[in-house]
Amino acid sequence: MxxxxxxxQNRANxxxxxxxxxxxxxxxxxxxxxxxxxTLLERTLGELNTKFRIGIIEGDITTDRDARRLQKFNIPIxxxxxxxxxxxxxxxxxxxxxxxxLKDLDVIFxxxxxxxxxxxxxxxxxxxKLAVVSTAEGDDKPAKYPMLxxxxxxxxxxxxxxxxxxxxRMLNFRxxxxxxxxxxxxxxxxxTRGDGLGAWFEWISSRITENCNRx
Amino acid sequence: MxxxxxxxQNRANxxxxxxxxxxxxxxxxxxxxxxxxxTLLERTLGELNTKFRIGIIEGDITTDRDARRLQKFNIPIxxxxxxxxxxxxxxxxxxxxxxxxLKDLDVIFxxxxxxxxxxxxxxxxxxxKLAVVSTAEGDDKPAKYPMLxxxxxxxxxxxxxxxxxxxxRMLNFRxxxxxxxxxxxxxxxxxTRGDGLGAWFEWISSRITENCNRx
Numbered sequence: 001m002x003x004x005x006x007x008x009q010n011r012a013n014x015x016x017x018x019x020x021x022x023x024x025x026x027x028x029x030x031x032x033x034x035x036x037x038x039t040l041l042e043r044t045l046g047e048l049n050t051k052f053r054i055g056i057i058e059g060d061i062t063t064d065r066d067a068r069r070l071q072k073f074n075i076p077i078x079x080x081x082x083x084x085x086x087x088x089x090x091x092x093x094x095x096x097x098x099x100x101x102l103k104d105l106d107v108i109f110x111x112x113x114x115x116x117x118x119x120x121x122x123x124x125x126x127x128x129k130l131a132v133v134s135t136a137e138g139d140d141k142p143a144k145y146p147m148l149x150x151x152x153x154x155x156x157x158x159x160x161x162x163x164x165x166x167x168x169r170m171l172n173f174r175x176x177x178x179x180x181x182x183x184x185x186x187x188x189x190x191x192t193r194g195d196g197l198g199a200w201f202e203w204i205s206s207r208i209t210e211n212c213n214r215x
Numbered sequence: 216m217x218x219x220x221x222x223x224q225n226r227a228n229x230x231x232x233x234x235x236x237x238x239x240x241x242x243x244x245x246x247x248x249x250x251x252x253x254t255l256l257e258r259t260l261g262e263l264n265t266k267f268r269i270g271i272i273e274g275d276i277t278t279d280r281d282a283r284r285l286q287k288f289n290i291p292i293x294x295x296x297x298x299x300x301x302x303x304x305x306x307x308x309x310x311x312x313x314x315x316x317l318k319d320l321d322v323i324f325x326x327x328x329x330x331x332x333x334x335x336x337x338x339x340x341x342x343x344k345l346a347v348v349s350t351a352e353g354d355d356k357p358a359k360y361p362m363l364x365x366x367x368x369x370x371x372x373x374x375x376x377x378x379x380x381x382x383x384r385m386l387n388f389r390x391x392x393x394x395x396x397x398x399x400x401x402x403x404x405x406x407t408r409g410d411g412l413g414a415w416f417e418w419i420s421s422r423i424t425e426n427c428n429r430x
Contacts, residue, residue, distance in 0.1 A: 032247045032248045032249065032329070032331075032352075033247045033331050033352050033356055033359070033360060034247065034349070034351065034352025034353040034355075034356060035352075060359060061332065061359065061360060061361075061362075062358075062359065062361060063358055063359055065355060065358065065359065084332075084336075084362065086301065086330070086332035086333050113332065114247070114331065114332075114359070114360070115301075115330060115331070115332050115333075116247075116248045116329065116330070117276065117299075117301035117328065117329075117330050117333075118301050118330075118332075118333065121299075134249075134351060134352075136249065136349060136351030136352075136374065136377065137247075137248050137249025137250075137349075137351075138249040140249075140280060141248055141249060143277075143278055143280065144248070144275060144276065144277065144278055144280065144281075144329070145248060145276060145329070146276075146277060147276075147299065159351065161380065162351065162377060162380055162381070165376065165377055165380055166377070166407075167407065192381075192382070
């Protein structure tokens with residue numbers, strides 16, 4: 001396992017160097033199955049597609065369903081089917097990087113395989129990880145699956161429109177997050193209804209612009 | 216990987232032999248994080264605790280939160296913290312089996328780590344796997360994560376009370392299930408509200424009784 005992680009880290013460092021040269025930001029989006037990663041991407045592309053040059057890497061065990069959902073945006077999308085594999089790794093990213101013309105991109109969003117555990121252990125060469133979690137999963141997810149929430153640069157709490165119909169308690173969620181990682185922003189969103197998206201667009205736009213303007 | 220799976224299989228066979236000798240049924244419950252495994256167990260224990268002798272193995276990455284939720288039933292519960300591990304394996308089960316007095320049990324429910332991918336690849340020595348999936352995860356989960364749905368003896372579609380507030384389409388779910396595994400029962404449940412539990416209790420009771428009455 002140590003060996004696998006070491007080799008993954010080396011390749012991730014190469015990917016990071018390549019992206020840095022071309023000033024392309026890479027964001028690694030991680031969540032449980034069905035927390036809303038693809039809907040988040042649909043919303044985000046709808047807003048940012050005219051402002052930034054965006055590429056997508058879709059990680060899925062099988063099927064091209066998510067990739068097809070994003071085709072309407074007419075941007076470069078590369079699909080990685082892991083064929084049973086429970087996470088993306090830096091080798092799979094490295095292999096598909098030349099399907100993009102990096103000098104023509106500002107940002108690549110990577111939608112990882114739906115899994116709250118394994119993807120958080122594998123550096124893909126991204127600038128940062130993003131944790132997406134749905135209120136329907138319950139308020140105890142950060143406490144029970146802390147790795148991702150420690151690693152992530154921001155947490156997107158999705159499906160806040162479902163809170164009235166579940167036993168999700170925001171106070172419990174916030175209290176646990178406070179213990180695990182008090183320094184990161186938590187965005188409360190409903191990607192289907194639209195709640196909270198403005199703050200998220202602003203935050204992610206700043207990260208992309210910052211990266212483009214780096215010396 | 217092949218090596219790991221082979222060793223896991225050998226130990227799983229030992230576990231299965233031990234349980235068969237004592238006529239204890241073992242059920243391996245698998246789902247994404249927050250699909251409702253623990254609430255399902257609360258409901259199931261509430262109903263079956265007086266009829267059968269039940270033991271629980273709680274698999275969690277960290278914390279004893281789920282185990283504590285089941286303490287009120289006053290039955291044997293053994294907690295396995297995987298400390299980062301993304302699934303239980305037959306070695307971890309084998310190690311804790313002697314915390315139970317098997318001759319005094321009819322069934323052991325194993326709540327696996329919340330993960331729709333890795334746990335489906337590891338035989339624990341169970342009689343069968345149970346797939347739990349929440350409507351809030353979307354209707355495309357069987358198609359996108361087919362391994363578990365192929366392996367499982369039954370599917371528990373939980374949180375049907377949330378359907379009116381999501382874009383879950385039962386027809387899509389059923390159509391995909393039909394393609395992946397047309398021969399297994401799909402129970403439509405709401406473990407919080409109580410929908411559909413009668414049919415589930417009846418089905419699982421039959422499986423336990425069947426196993427007790429085996430020659």
